[in-house]
Amino acid sequence: MSDLTKMSEFSGRSDDFRFIDADSISVSAYTGSPLAFWTLLAMLGAAASAIQVIESPLPRLLPWIKPGLSNALILYGMIRISIPFGMGVVFIRTLLSGMALGILFSPVHLLSLAGGVASTIVMAIALRFARSATLGLSGISVAGAIANNLAQLSTVGLLFAGHFPLWLNLSLMIWVAVPAGLIVARITDELLRRT
Numbered sequence: 001m002s003d004l005t006k007m008s009e010f011s012g013r014s015d016d017f018r019f020i021d022a023d024s025i026s027v028s029a030y031t032g033s034p035l036a037f038w039t040l041l042a043m044l045g046a047a048a049s050a051i052q053v054i055e056s057p058l059p060r061l062l063p064w065i066k067p068g069l070s071n072a073l074i075l076y077g078m079i080r081i082s083i084p085f086g087m088g089v090v091f092i093r094t095l096l097s098g099m100a101l102g103i104l105f106s107p108v109h110l111l112s113l114a115g116g117v118a119s120t121i122v123m124a125i126a127l128r129f130a131r132s133a134t135l136g137l138s139g140i141s142v143a144g145a146i147a148n149n150l151a152q153l154s155t156v157g158l159l160f161a162g163h164f165p166l167w168l169n170l171s172l173m174i175w176v177a178v179p180a181g182l183i184v185a186r187i188t189d190e191l192l193r194r195t
Contacts (some may be wrong), residue, residue, distance in 0.1 A: 037081075037085075040081070041077075041085060041088050041089065041092065042092070044073050044074075044076070044077050044089050044092075045088070045089050045091075045092025045093055045096065046092070046096060047070075047073055048070035048073040048074060048089055048092070048093040049070070049092065049093045049095075049096035049097040049100065051069050051070040051073070052070045052093060052097040052112075053097050053100045053101060055067060055068075055069060055070070056097075056101055065172075065173065065176050067180050067183060067184075068145060068148065068180050068184060069183070069184065069187065070093055071116075071119060071141070071144060071145070071148070071184045072184045072187035072188045072191065073089060073093075073191075074086045074089045074090055074093070074116070074119075074120060074123075075123060075137075075140070075141060075144070075184065075185075075188045076188050076191045076192065077089045078120070078123060078124065078127060079127070079188070079192060080192070080195070083120075083124040083127065086120050086123070086124070087117070087120050090113075090116040090117060090120050091113075093116065094109065094112050094113045094116055097112070098112070107159055110155060110159075111152045111155050111156065114151045114152060114154075114155040115147075115148035115149070115151045115152040115155075116148070117151070118147045118148060118150065118151030119144035119145065119147045119148035119151070120144070121147070122143050122144050122146075122147035123140050123141070123143065123144040123147075126139065126140040126143045126144070127140060136185075137185045137188060137189055138181070138182055138185040140185070141181040141182070141184045141185035141188065142177065142178055142181030142182065142185070143181070144181065144184075145177035145178070145180050145181035145184065146174060146177045146178075146181070148177070149170070149173040149174070149176075149177050150170070153169060153170055153173065
């Protein structure tokens with residue numbers, strides 16, 4: 001059995017995800033060398049950034065609501081390599097997309113970073129619980145999408161306190177987070193199945 005097979009097993013359905021003993025598997029088992037590891041990190045970070053840049057001009061019902069398809073690459077990196085690897089993809093994605101969109105170190109960039117870090121932390125916790133629970137890849141992804149929205153709303157509340165109806169927007173964002181999380185889970189499942 002290869003190391004990739006030991007890391008995760010899928011039957012082709014995103015609900016049938018089982019996380020298996022990732023602590024005993026080293027990153028070098030997947031990449032072969034440190035150079036390959038950093039190359040993979042750079043490639044996934046650049047691809048996630050490109051997806052975020054492509055999503056940015058899409059028409060939206062509300063200004064901050066978008067599908068978040070780049071999160072599929074973050075979740076993929078967390079499952080295939082490691083949780084810190086996924087966090088690295090988040091930092092590269094927000095840095096590169098911030099530079100490409102001209103929003104680096106602006107409040108919008110801060111929102112993107114806060115949402116990405118929060119969703120990665122929540123998905124990491126959910127991945128740990130996925131061993132004993134039947135959470136599934138869909139549940140992990142939806143939890144990450146909701147955490148992303150909560151972190152962004154909290155950041156907006158801190159930056160523009162008192163001028164933003166947080167709870168009204170939270171109720172709208174949860175309705176968007178669930179389908180977005182399911183789409184990200186399906187894309188991640190397909191990436192895991194094909195690699």
